[in-house]
Amino acid sequence: MPQSPFSLEPIFTAAWRIIRAMLSDPVRRFQFSLLLLAVVLLLGTVGYVLIEGLPWIDALYMTVITLTTVGFGEVRPLSHTGRLFTILLILVGVGTVAWAVQNAVEIILGDRLWQSVQERRLEEERMKLSNHYIIAGYGRMGQQVVRDLKRQGVPFLVIDSNPDIQEELIEQGIPFLIGDATQDETLLEAGIERARGFVAALSSDADNVLAVLTARGLNPNLRITARASNERTESKLRRAGADRVVSPYTIGGHRLTLATLRPTVHDFFESMFHETDSDIDIGELTIGEHSPLAGQTLSGCDLRRVWHVNVIGVRRTDGRFLFNPPADYVIAPGETLIVMGPAEQIRALEERNQSHII
Template sequence: MHGIFSNIVILMAVAVASVWLFKRINLPPILAYLYCGILAGPDLLALFEHPEDMQTFAELGVVFLLFSLGLEFSLPKMIAMRQMVFGVGLGQMLLTTVAFMGISMLLGVSLPSAIIVGSIVALSSTAIVIKQTNDMGILNTSRAQMAVSILLFQDLAVVPLLIVVPLLAIGGGESLSVAISLSIVKGIVVVFILMSVGKWILPRVFTEVAQTRTDELFVLTTILVALMAAGLTYSFGLSMALGAFLAGMMLGESQYKYQLEADIRPFRDILMGLFFITIGMRLNLTDLLAQWHWALLGLGAMLLIKVLIIRLTGGLFGVPKEDAWAAGFKLCQMGEFSFVIAALAVDHNILSTQVGSLILSIGILSMAMTPWLVTRSSDFAKRIVNAPTPALEASETLASQHEQMHDHVIIMGFGRVGQSVSRLLKSEAIPYLVIDADPVRVHESQSAGQPVYFGDVRQKDILRAVGIERAKLVLITFDEHNKAMAVIQLISSLYPDLPIVVRTRKDYRMSELYSAGASQVVPEILEGSLMLVSQVLHLSGIPMSRILKRVRKERKGHYGNMHGFFPGETTELSYEKQDKLEFMHAVVIANNAFAVGKSLTELNITRSGVKVKGLRRDNIELENPPSDTILNIGDVLVISGKPRRVERAERFLLEGD
């Protein structure tokens, strides 16, 4: 037991170091996990005698990955892009699979193995390509639409491939056709069951769970749904990944989509990391060293052939030459699902360990090149077609502006304040998005056509989902101080230049909110008082220009003149408030007081955080008395500050302690 624990700690340390190192050199974490698996494998550190024992647990990563993929799957989007998806995507998948099937069979590979090899090579890396294009800011441009369409079809094709791989292990024409037919029937039954559950039961379950406002329960329910769906398909003899995908697809159109994705992502990333580590452990370094020349030859052939096939497929469906070439360079690598299918094929003895190691080697090398290829894809395409390189492509910019919201306001909390703000923003044609944690309110708002999403604003994935990196302003309207502090600190750390406006009922919390990173804090009580004073001054005959000047001065000074009040018997002074509220207190200077005959400068009571608000002498009130004012017997000095500081200042004025 002690040895296993030590090996797990060593594995985690190697994983952390590998991910850090690969991120430093701008390589994707997937490669880091594969590298970690190679180090921990039997040929090097040999941390585990039976690495296959980890496989079952690691496969949960694939389940959660397919669940996330289902959440991202949008039927309306696919219908809108159907020509590209089912035209270019299907064409690329079929041509690439057939081409590499033929090459494999010429090299003496059996038909079932050749089908798997062709399918593996036909897939591209959705995770790396989407992330890289998103980081470059071109994900939703017309230039990237062809690549996105192909990736979407490939993601759809993964599901039947995961079903077909175990069936190919059966072998035999009649038995294989019977098995496939039976699987289709089972698949129809499973889809019907899951769709029925998703339509009638799951929305009610998640509505009930969301109303408890318990984050742990929401996360547990999400995991349970994914695992139960996976277990259902597994019990029918189908892939667990299929059930997870269907469960995600059912919930993808609900108002809980972003929150579900954010909740499942930590588990998905950790377990997917473990999955790729187990794949890395399968890499036989002896085989790799023996066939390194085949790995390099296979890499070059794969990159070249995939680029040409994608260019050909794009041309058949009328895609501009430059866009087709660029998509080819973006998608010429293997994908993360290639490793999943390869591992499954090796487990079912469709592929030999030697062939699996060769495919793994080619895949790792191709994925390592992907960030560079994606970055340079447009340049390569322009050179091939001899197109000029404009300083700025207006079509891409306009498409990006059309498809992604820019310079919008993100409203956090959609209560009365948030809704009032949204109406005024809408009247001024200012775009906005809303995040709220009340499921009933989200449902009602969405039904009315409001851009409101359910989610926890303390999670990075939720913030990114509403495009916080492109927003012009964040408005926090909910009155939960600790939650607001956490959100402000998170946003400030990620986007330090993004303005954050916070609404709070508690004026004594202002300094904390400002120190956390808020750009502007609007205290509800003080702002209400300011509006009330404005009305009173206006009805009293004060010119509006003078009133507005006074209001602007108070706001600019963070309501400095409005802080502090005289407490009474009904004033609640809790432990939380006693060091944050500012009280005002009148100190009568008696004939034997320490302060008699001394100036305010000599006394220097402001050093303890107390402010001098006024002085009353001989029934004459003096606001903000000069610092050289000498106190006399009978003077009444009005001071303001936190309760304990006011007490100390009074004791000092009277006794000198």
């Protein structure tokens, strides 16, 4: 006799996978236990109505006192069938109640509640962000950008499409958004219109080009920096709207050469940029027309005595750099001073320069 091609085994296998996946999550497990408890409560009520002929309210009362084992008396003596039904209800119902209570305690005292609270706090913080930086991609380069921005106290937000990093970001208190950084909806939700800068650090050059193009279209005034894996992509990123393009392989090659030829200089920069407790930083001061520094000499500004910083370079209005400018150099509006000194002093100096109150 030929076998039927129809089999229930795949259906049962798929159902078991769904149930196992659902029970692996504490919240879903608690929801399932509440649903099972409601079913037991309904079946117990209906059972007392059919077996003992009790009114619905009395049947519900009997079911509740049976499941909770409070020891209250019966509304009226039960028949032998009713007692057997009560025994079965106790065996099934008490275990169900205990399981539901256990799941509730696990959620309240476990990591799930803490994670939920932290996630909501970070979401509220994300909604309030303004004049912040958006980092698209939380790979090795994106993580380094995050560490540097955290060290400098700069507000930022991370966008990544990998949901597995969510728990890590929550533990570190990093505002984030799980989504595609090349999509308008994701960038708008990240506050791209209120943002100050955008860092495209995605793993694919094509994604970085699209992310830069999208970000520039949503915010023409955005300061955009992008990562490029090869030199051919740099021109595309600039055409897409990137202000600066960084090639990690080119920079890495320069650092290897520096470490080989001038190891002490390499160690100095390594200490300044990679040690979390480093107190040295490099900043920039763009001189506006109304800045008190405009028209003064470097010695007249007295930045070294007042702010404990040294001017190590000047970017002139024509884009050329002047390294180690002399003390009698006159600062012109539109130029940018590159200064090095204590990190806190650098940040305070940059803030005051933006307000033209140096």
